[in-house]
Amino acid sequence: MNKSAWLAALLWCETVAAQDDTAFKWVTKPGKGLQMAQIDSIYYDGYLTTTVTGTMFQEDTMLLLKDGTFYSGLQVSPADLNVAASRKNEPDEWGKWKRQGQKVLVQDPDTGKWDEISGFKVVPAAPNERIKITAQAASSVSFGGFGGFSSFNTLIFNKDGTFERSGMTVGGSGSAQATGGVSVASTKTSGKDGCSSATSVSSTAAAGGSSNSNSSCGKDNQGRYKLDGYTAEFRDASGKTQRLLFFFWEKDKKHLFIGDATFSAE
Template sequence: MTIATPPSPATLPLRSLLLAAAFGLADVALASGSAAATQSSPGGAATRFVRDPVRFEANQAKLVAATRSRSPAMADALDRSFRQDILGAVSAELRRVGLDTSDVADMTAAYWVMAWEAANGIIGETTDPALVDGARRQIAGKMAKSTAALRDAEKQDIADAMLLQALVIDARMKAVAGQGAAARRKMSDAIHAEAAQILRTDLRRTTLTPAGFAPASGSPPATQAPAAPPPVTPPGRAASHAGNWQRVEGVYFKSYTSFGVGGMMIQDFEPVVLFRDGSYYEVEGPALEDVDLAASRAANPRAWGTWRRQGATFLLTDDRGRTEDYRLQQGSFFKAYPAEAIGGKLARPYKRISGGGNSALGGTMAIAAQTNLAFSPDGSFSTDSSAGAVGANVAASSRRRGGVGRYRIERHTISFVDPRGATRREFFALGSEGATPRVDSDMIFIGDRVFVKDD
């Protein structure tokens, strides 16, 4: 689907969007392995709204302002594009494929279709309206319940964010259309990676049909299913793959970009195990001695790659052949420490915060969740979690206490024992700080998640 808008610089990134996940769209009929054929009718009044032209201009201005704090050049490019009548410029193409700018599901479908085409290297082709209609109906069926209670202004904020981000994708792909295959592939890869973070869907493993999105033939379900819980190991049972540690060269952690509260891009961290054979493994959750490495590589190749070292610089090449260089202890790649570095005991509370929403784009919805873990030197721990959502006319929160149990950390494994005696083992690591690495117990890794001290 091509839309006539002035191109922005090829480097303009998709910076602020978690709206699809915030409204439960990450599982748009893909987890089941089939398109949503039963969702044959659009969302109707639940997804439609009365558009306010002044609000659309305000949303454009908020996007420019949100971008300016990170990149003035990018903000200027957006500002120039927004000086024209955007809705007027795109209305003909949107009408051709059956999309209405006053329907939040339609504009969400525009983003999904645009991201899918870009991820699959499609530039400037005429999109079959039947395919867009399939995506529209599928998405409307998922959104109708969650948007029915929203005011028109809230629906418009979501629709505007989706439309504007779809236009940014279109502009980025047009900017590289005449720059050769390598440039087009690089941009396609970037948009594909961004969409995978936002939608939790591999758009290169999906197909777009008249019934909506579905896994491509021969591909596993494209939506990431909720992570399976770590293996439950009764006390005394030996680890099934203890020999894995004999293959390890070192344990580190590296930074990556994720989407946080309000849709803002934030820096997160994940533990990485480097093996002596030159391969690396991004920890998925379970303790390393409980992981069948060959099965992991086959099931989740994205967690694997190769590495080599040049002095203090580590070169990591992912499963798609893309290489990034990380200088040790210089902001993106750090040494991780085992439990013995602090005597095998934890003695403080930790927290992890995550969330989403559209407030980064000037919208009204913010969603946040927090997980708290408190450890005592006597080997006990307690846990609780809370979540909340705040909008222009809605506020909700919940809190759940997880109870008290026992824990044990040894090397890079933490074991949690619940009151019934069942044991859950996960990967564990301590952070580091300083140009010359030294242990930093203010940051710990449990499974593939980072927790920081809770003051």
């Protein structure tokens, strides 16, 4: 494999690995953070934004507390948020808010000016709420001439409290590698039956690739769920538990925000 092929494959691998290396640090033990009685509401805003690599859909969350303070960029369930540690280590994310009629205003810390926030108030889950829905989320990242990847994830919630999830990530090299006679493609899939990955590399000199599968990881993609307020807890069949930020966009419950992305009903 020549240098261009190695660089393309390395870019792909490092990009996927980086997704799992950004865990939010300022958390408490499960459920030891903010309680629902301390929370006024959460506001959500989604919009298209332009980056150096193209257009992407940006999703923002803002937590409003009853003490008149707000926290922007909420990444975890409020029930697991370590407020003291967050205020100390990311003070720029905190500020003051107030209501003016039907409007919600936040204060600019530099100018003292009050501005209306964008977005809308979301709907928390009822305690131990059960739902029956199949929802999907999709995202993509482009690196211009160096390719990119797209991810597709599905979550199935059943009324008996069980869940299933599956996903697929597809990536490939771009025109920069193609100009050098190199093409790289990679696919990863996961679901209740297991996980698999495959990579292919071709160039003017040679072609090759690799693939592997792991049936045991299927246990990670099925189990039981619990919804409570702004928290979704997933306990998979292998015994691992994951707690994520959760809410419905609206009362019709067709759009669910889970973790860091919106899932929409099929």
